[in-house]
Amino acid sequence: MVSMDFFPGVGRLGVAFSGGVDSSVLLALAVRDLGRDRVVAVLGVSPSLAADEREAAHAVARFIGVAVVEVTTFEGDRDAYRANGPDRCFHCKDELFTRIADEVVTAYRLDAVAYGENADDAQRPDRPGSRAATQHRVLRPLADAGLDKAAVRRLAREFALPCADKPAAPCLASRIPHFQPVSREKLAQVERAEAALRGLGFQDLRVRHHGDVARIELPPADLVRAVADPLRAEVHKAMLAAGFRFAAVDVAGVQSGAFTLPLVQRA
Structure with missing residues (x-):
């Protein structure tokens, strides 16, 4: 220590x-x-x-x-x-x-x-x-x-903390692309979608809010599982229930600073 x-x-x-x-x-x-x-x-x-x-x-x-x-x-x-x-x-x-x-x-x-x-x-x-x-x-x-x-x-x-192996969990607003307004409705939508994915057994994840599209980020080890039966249909159903029309799984995986880094590095 x-x-x-x-x-x-x-x-x-x-x-x-x-x-x-x-x-x-x-x-x-x-x-x-x-x-x-x-x-x-x-x-x-x-x-x-x-x-x-x-x-x-x-x-x-x-x-x-x-x-x-x-x-x-x-x-x-x-x-x-x-x-x-x-x-x-x-x-x-x-x-x-x-x-x-x-x-x-x-x-x-x-x-x-x-x-x-x-x-x-x-x-x-x-x-x-x-x-x-x-x-x-x-x-x-x-x-x-x-x-x-x-x-x-x-x-x-x-310290044997119960969160010792917990994945990073930035605030829900980080799921909304910059210059797209943050609203209570969007935040609630993302929260429902991510909670549903955790209920399906996924832990490290992001659901990015692109209007009608939920762009799902998962670690590489979970990508295939998310798009293979039987979970594929459950993932799609969960995104629809959260209020999205479409669900897309991003093959790039979980991306820290996905929206902010490109903007500040360009500045």
């Missing part, structure tokens, strides 16, 4: 918590170093958070031994967020950190707020949420310690 001072000068800490591997490791480290009575897990709740992700986050926090404080975020009320440009994540994180500052910091007497950016994410050009963290003076202990994705996964296993 890595031993270093992740939180120098911090007495009470709020962790922007999603239940993903990064924020869960950050929460576990905070509890280890500061004590559970000095740590608050803060979960932002909005239509961009899938219901099963919300439940899973609470389960991980219970395992770590920290109560979750939920804050309702209203990024969907922001014109710039709904417009869905490459900076959409900035507006989402700015809303989250603003709500935490307004509703949690004083109420829980926090000295600082931290979030789970790791060293790999810190090098990527498609993470505008990092700019919001900087503006709100939110700490990023994992990145500052040089912990990359692989190191964070190792720590998750050492």
Whole structure:
């Protein structure tokens, strides 16, 4: 287990918590170093958070031994967020950190707020949420310690976290192509489609929203299974039930930053 001072000068800490591997490791480290009575897990709740992700986050926090404080975020009320440009994540994180500052910091007497950016994410050009963290003076202990994705996964296993092998699960808005407006209806549609696929036994997945078309991203090992009988008909039926007219399986597999990276790399 890595031993270093992740939180120098911090007495009470709020962790922007999603239940993903990064924020869960950050929460576990905070509890280890500061004590559970000095740590608050803060979960932002909005239509961009899938219901099963919300439940899973609470389960991980219970395992770590920290109560979750939920804050309702209203990024969907922001014109710039709904417009869905490459900076959409900035507006989402700015809303989250603003709500935490307004509703949690004083109420829980926090000295600082931290979030789970790791060293790999810190090098990527498609993470505008990092700019919001900087503006709100939110700490990023994992990145500052040089912990990359692989190191964070190792720590998750050492802590025996239930999410240690969980695939990355970006917010539902990331499934909508940039410059196509984000709406509650589209987010709900994607959530229904992805929940149905998980019910069919798929775990690492994305359903990209292209109007009438659901473009399904799966790891290479799952591609054949998704288009072969008997699951092929079930996958198609699930996408229709979610409100799409057509279902397409993308042979490129799961693609992190599929919509944002091409835009920011071209800039």
